[in-house]
Amino acid sequence: MTIDEVEALIKTRTRNKVRIHRLEERVGDSVAFLSYSIDDKNQMTIWHTEVPPSLQHMGIGGKLVEEAVQLASRDSSRLRIVCPFAKEHLARHPELKERVTRCCSSLDREQRIIERRSDHGRSVAIDL
Template sequence: MKPEFQDLPLVDNSGSHRFELTVNYSTAFMEYGDREEALALFHTEVPAQLEGQGVGSALVEKVLAEVERRGQLLIPLCPFVTSYLKRHPEWQRLVAPGYQRWFQPAAQ
């Protein structure tokens, strides 16, 4: 995560079922849903003026850290989150067992 995003707070807007990260007065967010076994991450949205600056990755990293802090597992249904997890396998430990297969190497 870029240093300029490290101290920005992640907001859990539970009423809207989304995590939010505000950068320069614009808010990126990730929609989620509570499931019995894990937290499902559905969709990540970054405002156009923040695209390409690492805001989406910072949001994902902050959400993953929060999921871990809560002792939860996650269900990565958002393509952006899935892509992030493939690039950062150290976070795959948080993926719910039924979804781990998405991150296994393809059988030869």
């Protein structure tokens, strides 16, 4: 998805006024990005991470997710993750669990569950 497509998606999916932000990593002419929003209740939602093929498998997507989690933790934001890549990344990196748990401690149990695909295609829940 392009940056404009992601921002249009966020606008159609949110009912509240939100500020849309993105983190970017540029390498040459290629740009990887993570789009997130912050609503009037200080909830950060990670919507989408996009890494062009030329930048994949270099750790750039994970770096963007970790940076977003760090922002949420620093700003004491509640964190909601919609992006499948971000969910997968956090599921693969348990060392980030403490940081996510700190910033998400006020969320309901259902909102603190990260789903990921196991090797067998089943959905596995990881409770933070």
